Amino acid sequence: xxxxxxxxxxxxxxxxxxxxxxxxxxxxxxxxxxxxxxxxxxxxxxxxxxxxxxxxxxxxxxxxxxxxxxxxxxxxxxxxxxxxxxxxxxxxxxxxxxxxxxxxxxxxxxxxxxxxxxxxxxxxxxxxxxxxxxxxxxxxxxxxxxxxxxxxxxxxxxxxxxxxxxxxxxxxxxxxxxxxxxxxxxxxxxxxxxxxxxxxxxxxxxxxxxxxxxxxxxxxxxxxxxxxxxxxxxxxxxxxxxxxxxxxxxxxxxxxxxxxxxxxxxxxxxxxxxxxxxxxxxxxxxxxxxxxxxxxxxxxxxxxxxxxxxxxxxxxxxxxxxxxxxxxxxxxxxxxxxxxxxxxxxxxxxxxxxxxxxxxxxxxxxxxxxxxxxxxxxxxxxxxxxxxxxxxxxxxx
Amino acid sequence: xxxxxxxxxxxxxxxxxxxxxxxxxxxxxxxxxxxxxxxxxxxxxxxxxxxxxxxxxxxxxxxxxxxxxxxxxxxxxxxxxxxxxxxxxxxxxxxxxxxxxxxxxxxxxxx
Numbered sequence: 001x002x003x004x005x006x007x008x009x010x011x012x013x014x015x016x017x018x019x020x021x022x023x024x025x026x027x028x029x030x031x032x033x034x035x036x037x038x039x040x041x042x043x044x045x046x047x048x049x050x051x052x053x054x055x056x057x058x059x060x061x062x063x064x065x066x067x068x069x070x071x072x073x074x075x076x077x078x079x080x081x082x083x084x085x086x087x088x089x090x091x092x093x094x095x096x097x098x099x100x101x102x103x104x105x106x107x108x109x110x111x112x113x114x115x116x117x118x119x120x121x122x123x124x125x126x127x128x129x130x131x132x133x134x135x136x137x138x139x140x141x142x143x144x145x146x147x148x149x150x151x152x153x154x155x156x157x158x159x160x161x162x163x164x165x166x167x168x169x170x171x172x173x174x175x176x177x178x179x180x181x182x183x184x185x186x187x188x189x190x191x192x193x194x195x196x197x198x199x200x201x202x203x204x205x206x207x208x209x210x211x212x213x214x215x216x217x218x219x220x221x222x223x224x225x226x227x228x229x230x231x232x233x234x235x236x237x238x239x240x241x242x243x244x245x246x247x248x249x250x251x252x253x254x255x256x257x258x259x260x261x262x263x264x265x266x267x268x269x270x271x272x273x274x275x276x277x278x279x280x281x282x283x284x285x286x287x288x289x290x291x292x293x294x295x296x297x298x299x300x301x302x303x304x305x306x307x308x309x310x311x312x313x314x315x316x317x318x319x320x321x322x323x324x325x326x327x328x329x330x331x332x333x334x335x336x337x338x339x340x341x342x343x344x345x346x347x348x349x350x351x352x353x354x355x356x357x358x359x360x361x362x363x364x365x366x367x368x369x370x371x372x373x374x375x376x377x378x379x380x381x382x383x384x385x386x387x388x389x390x391x392x393x394x395x396x397x
Numbered sequence: 398x399x400x401x402x403x404x405x406x407x408x409x410x411x412x413x414x415x416x417x418x419x420x421x422x423x424x425x426x427x428x429x430x431x432x433x434x435x436x437x438x439x440x441x442x443x444x445x446x447x448x449x450x451x452x453x454x455x456x457x458x459x460x461x462x463x464x465x466x467x468x469x470x471x472x473x474x475x476x477x478x479x480x481x482x483x484x485x486x487x488x489x490x491x492x493x494x495x496x497x498x499x500x501x502x503x504x505x506x507x508x
Contacts, residue, residue: 006468007400007461014460022453353452356427356445367427368445 023285026352033348033381034341040088043348044381046364048085051078051371051378052100053363060371069135070372072108072116076139079104080386081378083146087385098151105143117182124183127240128170135181138194141167145200146386157205164201164209167194172211176226176242177219185245187237188226189252192259195219199262203390220264228304230297232274235304247304250279250289250327254334258383261337262390272338280331280343281321286353287346289331291317291324329373333380337387351377398469404462411450418444 032042055078064071079101086097113136114121121133141163148160170179171194178186179194195216202208225242228235233248234256246252253275260268278293292308317324328347335344351357356367365374418424418440426441 003400006465006472007404010400010404010461010465010468011457013464014457018456018460019453022456026452354449356424356448358424367424370428 020284023349027345027349028352033344035384040085041381043364044085044378046362047374047378048081050363050365051374063370068116068118072136072139074372074375075104075108076143077375077379079143080146081375081382083150084382084385086150101147105147108140121182126180126183128173128180130170132170133181134170134179134190134194137167138190138197142193142197142200145197145204148204149200149386149389160201160204161209164198164212167198168209168211168215172215174240176238177222178238178242180240184240185237186240188234188256192256196259196262200390203393216263231278231293233278234271244304246306248293250291250324251330253279254330258333258337261387272334275334279327282346285346286350287343288323288350289327290322291327329376332377336380337383401462401466404458404465408455408458408462411447411455415447415451418447
């Protein structure tokens with residue numbers, strides 16, 4: 001009995017020392033995940049090197065069988081990551097990155113819309129007159145606008161304006177100003193991304209496209225109706241008429257806050273702080289994000305229609321601790337975008353422990369991730385310069 | 398001593414299994430565990446478990462071995478002290494200078 005007690009005491013004492021200090025052994029240097037002296041973080045460079053090598057090798061490490069949407073997400077975040085890195089790059093590297101970004105955009109434009117959507121894309125008719133997916137059109141607009149913001153080419157301004165007007169039309173005709181990505185399914189991620197894309201477009205063209213300013217104003221006025229009253233977070237998806245389908249979700253909330261930075265910085269900061277409070281857990285120097293807020297906050301009120309239903313966006317949710325892979329990846333984007341260094345360090349430390357990083361010859365990939373996950377992390381660590389450039393342009397005008 | 402050794406074995410075990418799994422290339426299958434089922438999902442899952450075991454449980458077990466070793470030494474030394482005659486106990490446990498204790502022990506009996 002004494003031996004058992006001794007063993008128990010030994011484990012207790014050891015755990016008391018080891019668990020709170022474990023993160024210290026895993027935390028990478030600050031320069032690895034933070035911009036220092038206006039240079040991109042080391043991690044962004046390593047991720048870009050690995051992804052460029054894979055891209056040029058013809059690899060598209062996204063399991064389209066699980067979710068074809070990941071394919072478009074991968075292309076978008078990869079292209080946006082590279083455009084941000086290009087703003088810090090030397091002329092010869094910058095030109096190399098332009099060629100890569102153009103190739104990524106060309107590959108997306110060469111595919112049919114069906115290629116990037118789940119099977120129910122064809123089930124039922126779109127309510128919008130254009131019958132197009134904002135998921136695809138918004139991300140194409142953002143990629144093209146970002147490309148032209150970094151490498152101006154006035155010969156393509158008309159193409160950009162045409163894409164932007166299409167997005168404005170899609171969103172403006174929707175009763176809740178939420179355009180569809182699937183029939184009668186409108187995603188907050190896609191709609192806020194589209195608003196950010198319109199802001200980048202205005203920066204490139206030197207003026208907003210017709211209707212974009214009014215749309216943005218009306219959308220912001222309507223935002224309280226798209227907000228969950230229990231958490232204060234924007235809901236993740238709605239019907240065409242604006243009824244909630246998915247309540248707030250971690251795989252959406254952090255990215256939404258980041259996109260809103262170009263639309264309404266105050267609302268963006270508020271959404272980030274709420275998402276952090278509602279969704280982030282920070283045990284022992286590590287951090288991760290939940291996919292859904294605590295359902296107890298709804299009390300006796302009915303939960304959103306698809307509450308706590310894991311879908312292909314959420315990624316795996318680890319039982320007991322309810323850590324969401326998608327939510328945690330997007331939390332890295334949120335923490336980096338809002339300069340939340342303490343949380344960013346904790347999230348990156350969690351990645352070092354649970355995402356199985358593999359570093360070889362200056363290239364970094366995460367074994368537990370896929371092409372999309374790595375592209376999100378590339379964008380999360382590289383982002384900043386493009387948004388800064390657009391915001392500086394806005395302030396000047 | 399046995400407990401300390403058992404903890405050391407526990408600390409080393411995930412490391413050994415991890416090394417074995419690395420030889421089989423299980424690390425390459427970690428992605429299979431995260432993105433869906435596959436023929437190598439079990440191997441990948443074993444890698445995940447052993448990796449997390451190595452990173453969290455091994456240091457705890459190694460620390461426990463150390464604590465257990467220190468505890469045993471303390472208890473053993475206390476037991477030895479309690480088994481010794483009162484004069485020796487006083488000498489071993491008191492802060493009196495060693496010279497004085499040695500002199501007292503050398504004193505002839507009967508005085």
